[in-house]
Amino acid sequence: MRKKKGLKLDGWLIIDKPPGFTSAHVVAKVKRMTQAAKIGHAGTLDPLATGILPLALGEATKTVAYAMDGAKTYRFTIRWGERRDSDDAEGAVVATSDARPDRAAIAALLPGFRGDIMQVPPVYSALKIDGERAYDLARRGEAPVLEARPIRIDRFDLIDMPDADHAVFEVDCGKGSYIRALARDLGEGLGCHGHIVALRRTRVGPFREEQAFSLEKLGELWENPPSSDTLLPVETALDDIPALAVTGPQADRLRSGQEIRVVNRDDGISRVMNAGTLVALAEIEDGQVRPVRVFNL
Structure with a gap:
């Protein structure tokens, strides 16, 4: 028997991930809820973490790379006095300290963590070493x-110090930044060790916390009857790319892989639109528009 393909749904669905779920688990649950034929996510969240997990459905999967390249915002709590092998509360304690930093010490150190910096990722990460995930090697004791x-760290601010053992921070960062590693390195720099005990992502590129749905709410909205009103347009992930409006015939040419010509346009990538519908991502050079990614919307 041929496997059912699922529904053709195109757009972005922003989930407020609960703790204890992997990103892959969330994708699987949402796929069952929506019956979407194709779905993926833009940026993994650790099981410990909560917050926004952008899911791309259908044609939106073609824009995932652009969403992942966007800036991200995190709010997190560091627990001082312990270093853990995973750099979060789920790992084993590997070092302790009785020292506790004050606000002045933290404020003095933070500027060194802003801007373009070098960072050693956590050993419990998904990075590959000779074909194996780092976390698999770490679990084997290797x-x-x-x-x-x-x-790139654009902002690293101390938000609160609820007690001597904890401090709350917010960070705006670029692709590839590990918040667990920031907590580890800040603790080492302060001479007191530290690890993450709470982590929440509040922004990924153009996607914000207020656009997110809990899994429970999503289940209600998609139950009876199913609702696609929760989807954001495919082009949401491309909002920082200049738009180029084209005519219907021009759109048809681009969709078929042919080039068109325009005047008075700068060279570079453009988001091609026709009557409010995303047509393609195209490379413009000397007025010649070449489609590099076509959307079937």
Whole structure:
């Protein structure tokens, strides 16, 4: 018997991920709820973490890379006095300290964590070393050696210090930044160790917390009758790419892989629109528009 293909649904669905779920688990649950034929996510969240997990349905999967390249915002709590092998509360304690930082010490250190910096990822990460995930090596006790990588931190602010053992921070960062590693390195820099005990993502590129649905609410909305009103347009992930309006015939040419010509346009990637519908991502060079990714909407 041929496997049922599922519904053709195109757009972005923003989930407020609960703790204890992997990103893959959320994708599987939402796929069952919506019966979507194709679905993927834009940026993994650790099981410990909560917050927005953008899901791409149908043609939106073609824009996932653009969403993942966008800036992200996290709010997190560090527990001082313990370093853990996973750099979060789920790992084993590997070092302790009785020292506790004050607000002045933290404020003095934070500027060194802003801007373009180098960061060693956590050993419990999905990065591959000779074809194996670092976390698989770590679980076998093989202590993977990970090289420092460049990352971008646009904002790193101390928000609250509820007690001597904890501090709450917010960070705006670029692709590839590990918040667990920031907590680890800040604790080491302060001479007191530290690890993440709470982590919430509040922004991924153009996607915000207020656009997110809990799994429970989503289940209600898609139950009876199913509702696609929860979907954001495919082009939401492309909002920082210049738009190019084209005519119907021009749109048809681009969809069939043919080039068109325009005047008075700068070179570079453009988001091609026709009557409010996304047609393609196209490369413009000397007025020649070449489709590089076509959308079937």
